[in-house]
Amino acid sequence: SGHVDRFTDLMVKDPVSGECFRADKLLEDAIDELIEANPDMPVVEREEHMRIQIQADAFSPAELDEQLTKYGCKAPSGEPYGASFPFNLMFKTSIGPEGTSVGYLRPETAQGLFVNFRRLLDANSQKMPFAAAQIGLGFRNEIAPRSGLLRVREFCMAEIEHFVNPNDKSHPNFASVAGKELVLFGRDDQLGSGKTKTVTVGDAVSSGLVNNETLAYFMARTQLFMERIGMDPERLRFRQHLTTEMAHYACDCWDLEIQSSYGWVECVGHADRACYDLDVHGKATKTPMVATLKLDEAMEVEMAKLKFDRKALGKTFKADQRVVSGALEALAENWADFEPVATALETEGKTTVDGFEITKDMVTWKKTTKKVHEIKFTPSVIEPSFGMGRILYSLLEHSFYQRDADEQRCVMRFKPAVAPQKCAVLPISSGDEVNAVVDEIAAELMDSDLATRVDKSTASLGRRYSRADEVGVPFAVTVDFDTLTDGSVTLRERDSTIQIRLPKADVTRVVFDFVHNRLTWEEAVKKYPTVSVKED
Numbered sequence: 001s002g003h004v005d006r007f008t009d010l011m012v013k014d015p016v017s018g019e020c021f022r023a024d025k026l027l028e029d030a031i032d033e034l035i036e037a038n039p040d041m042p043v044v045e046r047e048e049h050m051r052i053q054i055q056a057d058a059f060s061p062a063e064l065d066e067q068l069t070k071y072g073c074k075a076p077s078g079e080p081y082g083a084s085f086p087f088n089l090m091f092k093t094s095i096g097p098e099g100t101s102v103g104y105l106r107p108e109t110a111q112g113l114f115v116n117f118r119r120l121l122d123a124n125s126q127k128m129p130f131a132a133a134q135i136g137l138g139f140r141n142e143i144a145p146r147s148g149l150l151r152v153r154e155f156c157m158a159e160i161e162h163f164v165n166p167n168d169k170s171h172p173n174f175a176s177v178a179g180k181e182l183v184l185f186g187r188d189d190q191l192g193s194g195k196t197k198t199v200t201v202g203d204a205v206s207s208g209l210v211n212n213e214t215l216a217y218f219m220a221r222t223q224l225f226m227e228r229i230g231m232d233p234e235r236l237r238f239r240q241h242l243t244t245e246m247a248h249y250a251c252d253c254w255d256l257e258i259q260s261s262y263g264w265v266e267c268v269g270h271a272d273r274a275c276y277d278l279d280v281h282g283k284a285t286k287t288p289m290v291a292t293l294k295l296d297e298a299m300e301v302e303m304a305k306l307k308f309d310r311k312a313l314g315k316t317f318k319a320d321q322r323v324v325s326g327a328l329e330a331l332a333e334n335w336a337d338f339e340p341v342a343t344a345l346e347t348e349g350k351t352t353v354d355g356f357e358i359t360k361d362m363v364t365w366k367k368t369t370k371k372v373h374e375i376k377f378t379p380s381v382i383e384p385s386f387g388m389g390r391i392l393y394s395l396l397e398h399s400f401y402q403r404d405a406d407e408q409r410c411v412m413r414f415k416p417a418v419a420p421q422k423c424a425v426l427p428i429s430s431g432d433e434v435n436a437v438v439d440e441i442a443a444e445l446m447d448s449d450l451a452t453r454v455d456k457s458t459a460s461l462g463r464r465y466s467r468a469d470e471v472g473v474p475f476a477v478t479v480d481f482d483t484l485t486d487g488s489v490t491l492r493e494r495d496s497t498i499q500i501r502l503p504k505a506d507v508t509r510v511v512f513d514f515v516h517n518r519l520t521w522e523e524a525v526k527k528y529p530t531v532s533v534k535e536d
Contacts, residue, residue, distance in 0.1 A: 007088060007089050007090055007107055008086035008087055008088050008089065009022055009023075009024070009057075009086070009087055009089060009143060010022070010023040010024060010057075010059075010061055010064055010084040010085065010086060010087070011023060011084065011085060011086070011087040011143050012026065012068070012075075012081035012082055012083070012084045012085075013075075013081065013082045014075035014076055014077050014079070014081065014082075015075065015077070015079050015080075015081070015082050016075065016077035016079055017075075017076065017077055019075075019076065020087075020143055020144070021075075021081070021143065021144055022142075022143040022144045023064050023068065023081075023084040024056040024057040024059070024064065025056075025144065026068060026073050026081070027052075027053070027056045027064065027067050027068055027071065027073065028053050028056050030068075030071040030072070030073050031049050031050070031052065031053040031071065032053075032263075034049060034071065035049060035050075047194045050194055051190065051191065051194050052067060054190050054194075054239075055190070055191070055242060055244075055245075057245050058241075058242040058243075058244040058245035059244070060244070061083065061084045061085060061086070064084050065083055065084055068080075068081060068084075087141075087143060088141075089107060089140045089141050089142070090104040090105065090107050090139075090140070090141065091104060091105040091139050091140075091141050091153075092104055093105065105139035106138060106139065107138055107139065107140050108138055108157065108159065108385065109134050109135070109136045109137075109138060109157055109158075109159050110159050110161060110277070110383060110385070111277070112134065113132050113134060113159075113161045114161070114277045114278060114281050114289075114381075115281055115285075117163070117278060117281075117289050117379075118287070118289065120132050120163075121163075121291060126291070126292065128163065128164070128165060128291045128293070128379065129162060129163055129164040129165065129214075129379075130162075130163055131160055131161065131162040131163070132160070132161050132163075133158065133159065133160040133161070134158070134159060135156065135157070135158040135159075135388070136156070136157070137154060137155065137156060137157075138154075138155055138156075138157045139153060139154055140153060140155075141153060147262050148393060149389035149390060149392065149393040150262060150265055150389070150390055150393060152389065155387065155388070155389050156387075156388040156389060157385060157386060157387055157388060158385075158386040158388055159383060159384070159385045159386070160218070160383065160384045160385075161381050161382075161383055162214060162218070162381065162382040162383070163291070163379040163380070163381055164214055164379060164380050164381075164382060165291075165293060165377060165379065165380070166274065166275055166377065166378070166379065166380040167377070169211075169212035169213060169214045169215070169272075169380065169382070170212075170213045170214070171213045171214045171217040173217065174201075174202075174205075174213040174214075174216070174217050177201050177216075177217055177220035177221065177224070178200065178201050178202035179200055179201070179202065180200065180201050180220045180223065180224065181198050181199065181200050181201075182198070182199060182200075182201060182204065182219060182220065182223055182238055183196050183197070183198050183236065183237040183238065184196060184197050184198075184199050184204060184209060184210075184237070184238050184240070184254075185197075185237055185238065185239040185240065186209055186240045187240045187241070187242050187243065190239070190240070190242065191242070196237055201216045201217075201219070201220045204216055209240075210252070210254070211251070211252035211272055212252075212272065212382075214382045215252060215254070215270060215272050215382050218270055218382060218384045219238055219254055219256070219270050219384075221384075222256050222268050222270065222384060223236065223238075223256070226256070226258075226391075228415070228417070229395060229415060229417070229418050230395060230398065230399055230413065230414060230415040230418060231258065231394065231395060231398050232398045235258060235259035235260075235398065236256065236257075236258055236259075237256075237257050237259075237264070238254045238255065238256055238257070238270075239254065239255050239257050239264075239266075240252075240253070240254050241253040241254070241255070247271065250271040250272060250273055250274075250276075251272050251273075251274045252271070252272040253269060253270065253271040253272070254269075254270045255267075255268065255269050255270070256268035256269075256270070258390070258391075258394040258398075260393070260394050260397045260398075261397060265390055265394065266387075266390075267386070267387050267390040267391050267394060268384060268385065268386050268387070268391070269383075269384070269385040270382075270383070270384050270385075271382075271383045271385070272380065272381075272382055272383075273380070273381040273382070273383055274380050274381070275378040275379065275380050275381075276381075277381060278378050278379060278381070279378055282378070283354070288376075289378060289379075290376045290377060290378055290379075291376070291377060291378075291379050292374050292375070292376050292377075293374060293375045293376075293377065294373070294374050295372070295373055295374060295375065298371045298372065298373050299371070299372060300369045300370070300371055300372075301334065301335075301369065301370060301372055301375075302334075302335035302336070302367060302368075302369055303332055303333055303334060303335055303338075303367075303368060303369065303370055304331075304332040304335055304338040304342065304365045304366070304367055304368070305332070305365060305366045305367075305368050306328060306329060306332050306363055306364070306365050307363065307364045307365070308325055308328075308362065308363050309361060309362050309363065309364075312359075312361050312362045313325060313362050316359075316362070317356065320356065323354075323356075324353070324354075324356045324358065327353050327354045327356070328341070328353060328358070328363060331353070332365070333376075335367060338365070341353060341358070342365060345358070345359075345360045345363075346360075395414075395418070396412070398413075399412045399413045399414050399472065400412055400413070401413060409466050409469065410469070410470050411469045411470065411472075411494065411495070412469070412470065412471060412472030413472070413494075413495060414472035414474065415474075416474045416475070416514045416515045417515055417516070417517065419472045419473060419474050420451060420471070420472065421451045421452065421453045421468075421471065421472075421473045422445070422450040422451055422452065422473070422474065422475065422511060422514075422515055423445055423450060423452050423453070423473065423474075423475045423476065423477060423507075423511050424452070424453040424454070424455060424464075424465075424468040424473045424475070424476040424477070425438050425441050425442045425445070425452060425453070425454050425455075425476075425477045425479070426438070426454075426455050426456075426461065426464050426465075426476060426477065426478050426479070427456055427478075427479050428461060428478060428479065428480040428481065429481075430456065430458065433484055434479050434480075434481075434483070434484070435456060437479045437483055437484070437489075437504065438454060438456065438479050439454075440504075441477055441479065441489070441504060441507055441508075442454050444507070444508045445507070445508055445511065447508075448508050448512050450508070450511055450512060450515065453468060453471075453473055455467065455468070461478065465492065465497075468494070469494055472494075473494065474493065474494045474495075474514070475491060475492065475493060475494065475511055475514065476491070476492040476494070477489050477490070477491055477492075477507055478490045478492065478499075479504075483504065487503055487504055487505070488501050488502060488503055488504065489501070489502065489503075489504045489507060490531055490533065491507065491510065491511075491524075491528075492533075493521050496521070498521075498525065498530055499530065499531050499532075499533050500524060500525060500528040500529065500530050500531065501528060501529050501530075501531050502528045510524060
């Protein structure tokens with residue numbers, strides 16, 4: 001997969017203590033401190049510092065050393081840091097009782113889907129495009145873990161691998177999101193104005209800012225998902241990777257960044273991994289990782305007809321001659337792929353294919369055509385990758401607020417769909433008759449898979465409302481003395497604190513509809529009478 005050689009971050013050491021630090025984060029922190037210490041800094045100068053900050057993890061070791069020196073970054077010992085150098089982020093381990101086989105804990109879940117590509121294609125009846133998803137743990141040997149759930153060595157991630165024809169990266173449902181506006185921070189803007197742009201998904205693709213429809217489709221769906229679970233849209237943006245920071249497997253990549261108290265944090269990566277993964281796995285296992293496109297009508301394709309000098313091949317490559325001839329025959333299926341090889345052999349008399357040096361005397365060829373009824377291709381992969389811990393932390397921050405009237409009253413503004421508990425059921429008194437109704441309502445709610453909080457404590461009703469607000473319960477049912485006579489209860493909405501009165505028989509259906517977006521609070525207020533209740 002290439003991770004052993006290239007999955008690295010730049011690290012520096014304190015020359016006195018030997019303590020290690022992640023170099024790009026030191027630079028980012030130094031720039032934050034400089035800007036914070038100089039509130040009157042001219043706007044142009046501040047923007048220049050921020051442009052450098054954005055590029056921190058895209059600098060080469062020499063460039064990063066230069067920037068650390070420029071910003072006066074010193075080690076805890078007071079000495080300048082040593083030269084930065086790459087540090088591989090994978091956890092290395094030994095496999096088996098002898099310990100002779102080297103293994104690594106996975107830094108991403110994706111590779112398991114790639115090695116199972118052929119099974120997944122069979123499961124989808126050989127139809128393309130298709131997607132597979134999984135959620136699980138990843139492990140990265142972070143140089144300096146910190147910031148709670150934001151930078152850890154073991155974390156939960158969810159990834160979708162969408163396999164698509166590299167010559168057709170359109171998406172059948174793209175029209176449904178083409179009008180959605182996203183805040184985009186393209187690489188040209190990062191290196192230039194330092195300003196984001198608000199662009200519709202359709203315009204981003206047509207202008208070439210986003211590489212293709214499928215990549216843009218998943219970006220839009222991610223934005224919609226974040227809004228649905230309760231993220232603040234004003235604190236969401238997509239930042240394009242600079243060319244120098246692109247992952248070794250990617251040809252375009254956009255990170256959904258969420259703003260929190262830690263600044264802009266990458267939470268979801270959207271990468272066009274092209275054919276890289278399936279190509280390298282196919283070569284390593286000598287197994288074709290290909291899909292087939294059936295043609296409605298036969299078409300003529302240009303190809304090369306090869307004739308090998310087996311004696312010359314065998315003398316040079318011995319046991320590998322079949323590997324070499326197979327690689328050349330694979331290229332010969334399409335003249336466009338074989339033409340660079342042919343040109344090099346004609347002009348220079350030699351070329352390299354899959355690490356083997358081929359000379360002109362080993363093979364002759366003739367350009368020809370053939371009719372084909374299907375085309376085999378190695379699929380490209382579009383991958384949204386979600387950091388679950390970072391998303392969860394950001395949601396907690398975006399959901400937290402304090403009541404205007406009393407900053408001691410803290411509230412978690414969870415959407416009903418994601419709130420751990422959907423409804424609280426509270427008795428106005430501790431009488432047996434009232435508690436029996438509370439238990440009845442709670443049982444009905446839980447029978448409908450609505451997690452319910454019952455609070456029969458002797459605290460005031462207002463205090464019990466506040467307890468529910470603190471853990472993000474969106475609705476609260478109160479059973480009072482009127483319930484015993486007319487069978488009605490009050491239903492309180494957390495953020496507005498408005499209460500409506502409705503029959504207890506309607507409670508489960510109404511809360512269920514709230515949770516599943518079938519009913520809004522505004523619609524409920526029009527249907528049922530509101531009541532005025534003091535919560536003090």
